[in-house]
Amino acid sequence: MTRLSDWMQASGLARLDAQVLVGTVLGWSRAQQVAHPEQELRDADLARLNALAARLRAGEPLAYVLGEREFYGLTFRVTPDVLIPRPDTELLVDLALQTFDALPPLSARRALDLGTGSGAIAVALAHARPVAQVWALDASAAALAVAHANAQRLLPAQRAGGAIRFVQSNWFSALREAEAAVPRFHCIVSNPPYIAQHDPHLPALRHEPTLALTGERPSADGLGDIRYIVTQAADFLHDDGWLLVEHGYDQADAVRSLLAAQGFRAVFSARDLAGIERVSGGLCPHPRATQSAPKIV
Numbered sequence: 001m002t003r004l005s006d007w008m009q010a011s012g013l014a015r016l017d018a019q020v021l022v023g024t025v026l027g028w029s030r031a032q033q034v035a036h037p038e039q040e041l042r043d044a045d046l047a048r049l050n051a052l053a054a055r056l057r058a059g060e061p062l063a064y065v066l067g068e069r070e071f072y073g074l075t076f077r078v079t080p081d082v083l084i085p086r087p088d089t090e091l092l093v094d095l096a097l098q099t100f101d102a103l104p105p106l107s108a109r110r111a112l113d114l115g116t117g118s119g120a121i122a123v124a125l126a127h128a129r130p131v132a133q134v135w136a137l138d139a140s141a142a143a144l145a146v147a148h149a150n151a152q153r154l155l156p157a158q159r160a161g162g163a164i165r166f167v168q169s170n171w172f173s174a175l176r177e178a179e180a181a182v183p184r185f186h187c188i189v190s191n192p193p194y195i196a197q198h199d200p201h202l203p204a205l206r207h208e209p210t211l212a213l214t215g216e217r218p219s220a221d222g223l224g225d226i227r228y229i230v231t232q233a234a235d236f237l238h239d240d241g242w243l244l245v246e247h248g249y250d251q252a253d254a255v256r257s258l259l260a261a262q263g264f265r266a267v268f269s270a271r272d273l274a275g276i277e278r279v280s281g282g283l284c285p286h287p288r289a290t291q292s293a294p295k296i297v
């Protein structure tokens, strides 16, 4: 028999990671673990702990090993088909909710989450504002399946079926093609791929989908998808609708310039908890510019 404290020591993991795995496998709180280091592990638990620890030691992110990650107070299932939701992205949800709350009472609230991944943003919005109509779009069918399952699990039963409309699409293309009239939104939110092609951080993110990190066509500055979204979004916004885009720590100036060049009004950037400009946005151009679609390069 192996004692809990012996396994912890031999696991080769940071103490907190080891405690999280023990919590998952044994269902024990950290306080219980500290109080009973002498606990002997059953063979089945030991085998499971060793298997999970091996994945962590091999560099797999904890969220994939556990199959879940908390975002906006909700526990999302995650698989390697989706980006692991980041705390920074909660700022995007906060700002989207502010745009909803600025609308006249009782008026409709319709949001589009572009590149929904696990569904983190779309589900958080639908959960926080149950009357909102939320659309969630992604190019990846596998990601949409994860997002759909998260909506089913996390939204109240009467909302889970219809609260979010899931659409597989290369950015706006399905919206242009499928609807008799182009749908318009009060808020378009997106955490698109924005990592540059040769970014030195990419190897550390190798377990997450390339489509989520650099996009289908990686660009030298990482801004290819943001550039495309900014030039297209006005066609899908109400006149008082906002576009809100997450971006990299050094991309705020460039994204504000892109928004201003497209005629977006009240262009701004907001800082995340680390004080970094993380989200930029603007109000629908007025009058709308008629643009031809740029190529993603």
Ligand SMILES: C[S@@+](CC[C@H](N)C(=O)[O-])C[C@H]1O[C@@H](n2cnc3c(N)ncnc32)[C@H](O)[C@@H]1O
Pocket (backbone or CB within 6 Å): 082, 083, 084, 085, 086, 089, 114, 115, 116, 117, 118, 119, 120, 121, 137, 138, 139, 140, 143, 169, 170, 171, 191, 192, 193, 194, 211, 212, 213, 215, 216
């Ligand atoms: C950075 S991840 C964001 C995931 C999620 N919204 C979040 O914040 O955790 C970007 C997402 O955009 C999707 N995506 C990439 N290229 C796309 C495209 N051309 N059209 C639609 N979605 C795309 C990816 O599949 C991925 O889910």
